[in-house]
Amino acid sequence: MLHLLLPLLLFISNIVQSHSAIIESLLGFLGDLPLKLETRYVGAGELEEVQLFYYFLESERSPEDDPLLLWLTGSPGCSALSGLLFQIGLLRFDYSNSSGNKPLLKLNLYSWTKIANIIFLDALVGTEFSYATTGRAYNSSDTSSLAQMYEFLRKWLLAHPKSLANPFYITGDSYSGIVVPIIVQEVYDGNEAGHEPLLNLKGYVQGNPVTCKEKDIGQRIRYGHKMALISDELYESTKTDCKGDYMNVDPTNGACLADLEMVSLCLETIRWPHILVPRCNVMSRDHTRLKWSRNILEENIVDIISMSQQSRLWCGDYNYLYSYIWANDMKVREGRHIRESTKKEWNRCNYSLSYTKDVLNSAVYHRYLSKKSLRALIYSGDHDLGIPYVATLDWIRSLNLTLLASWSPWFVEGQVAG
Numbered sequence: 001m002l003h004l005l006l007p008l009l010l011f012i013s014n015i016v017q018s019h020s021a022i023i024e025s026l027l028g029f030l031g032d033l034p035l036k037l038e039t040r041y042v043g044a045g046e047l048e049e050v051q052l053f054y055y056f057l058e059s060e061r062s063p064e065d066d067p068l069l070l071w072l073t074g075s076p077g078c079s080a081l082s083g084l085l086f087q088i089g090l091l092r093f094d095y096s097n098s099s100g101n102k103p104l105l106k107l108n109l110y111s112w113t114k115i116a117n118i119i120f121l122d123a124l125v126g127t128e129f130s131y132a133t134t135g136r137a138y139n140s141s142d143t144s145s146l147a148q149m150y151e152f153l154r155k156w157l158l159a160h161p162k163s164l165a166n167p168f169y170i171t172g173d174s175y176s177g178i179v180v181p182i183i184v185q186e187v188y189d190g191n192e193a194g195h196e197p198l199l200n201l202k203g204y205v206q207g208n209p210v211t212c213k214e215k216d217i218g219q220r221i222r223y224g225h226k227m228a229l230i231s232d233e234l235y236e237s238t239k240t241d242c243k244g245d246y247m248n249v250d251p252t253n254g255a256c257l258a259d260l261e262m263v264s265l266c267l268e269t270i271r272w273p274h275i276l277v278p279r280c281n282v283m284s285r286d287h288t289r290l291k292w293s294r295n296i297l298e299e300n301i302v303d304i305i306s307m308s309q310q311s312r313l314w315c316g317d318y319n320y321l322y323s324y325i326w327a328n329d330m331k332v333r334e335g336r337h338i339r340e341s342t343k344k345e346w347n348r349c350n351y352s353l354s355y356t357k358d359v360l361n362s363a364v365y366h367r368y369l370s371k372k373s374l375r376a377l378i379y380s381g382d383h384d385l386g387i388p389y390v391a392t393l394d395w396i397r398s399l400n401l402t403l404l405a406s407w408s409p410w411f412v413e414g415q416v417a418g
Helices: 002-017 080-089 142-159 161-165 176-192 213-218 219-228 234-242 254-267 303-307 316-325 330-335 365-368 387-396
Strands: 022-024 036-043 050-057 068-072 091-093 105-107 117-121 167-175 202-209 375-379
Touching: 002 080, 022 234, 050 142, 068 142, 068 176, 080 091, 080 316, 091 142, 091 316, 105 219, 117 142, 142 176, 142 213, 167 176, 176 202, 176 213, 176 365, 213 219, 213 387, 219 234, 219 254, 219 387, 316 330, 365 387
Parallel strands: 068 117, 068 167, 167 202, 202 375
Antiparallel strands: 022 036, 036 050, 050 117, 091 105
């Protein structure tokens, strides 16, 4: 029996050595925080070469009873701070009262912390403040990162035994659509195999999830047509000339290439994460064919900062400006107990990760999970051109699930919401 207990005891001992920090106040926020905020590193991988950083926020309602969520920001390589400040977290920047280099924070009235405990994880090594102790460990992939996240979860729950009974959901957006269902399967199978500790897994949540990059991109033209960004004539011509395949184009098919160049002209000045939000035009772009199929990176926030206040016109990524000022403030870093080894310049997203995308389609994992006793919520913003809702509907329909209710408008307190 001793040889079975030894690995678990070693597993636990590594957790105890890593102390967490409770944060009661943050620079820019007036007064104490209304809930418990904890930050910490958890080691993962061989010899714990990977050190994963997280923020944990307790529920404002009932931490003992409310669900526990793991939130993974997409891209890959985007900071957990994005989830906390711009998506579902407790805080928002107070744009009305902030000025210059002194960003102020305010409470988010719609934070998910009102009903849930949330772990915001810098899920990939090299993201925000997660780091590696060896150069080799900075090389990661879809499959290696999910193994590290599963190890993180087990260690985190052993260090927080009171949370073991909470209903547990794995959640995230954008590129996390690839890794979330795989982690859910890993946890589910681990529970079946009796891996300790048993996680009280109830389901998963995905927002505008990447599922199969090639199919997601291929549906952008159809989506652009549905949203009147592409004319009926151009859509029909492109569909015919390209034979419905916009990704694997025959280089000798001149008609298809010409159509796609016209599509590119229609879509290249649209901000893909939200088609109604103005783009920042401070970043030079090359003019290559099939531009519509490229990932649009975040605008160069450094260029925006360097512009004079008078010359700035509001654009989508202007909202991120204060996060660069705030997160790079040394007092803010010290308050979050960031280790010296990671005190490099903070970037919301790290696009230089040594990362291999080795899972091409996660729909097969959704199909596996749909046969288990789990719940799933998939939601899509209908103004997202990057991961269009029509692509999401396609793979959901491919699961051949039983339809319990027909399509209908979504209302909140009697008013249409979508």
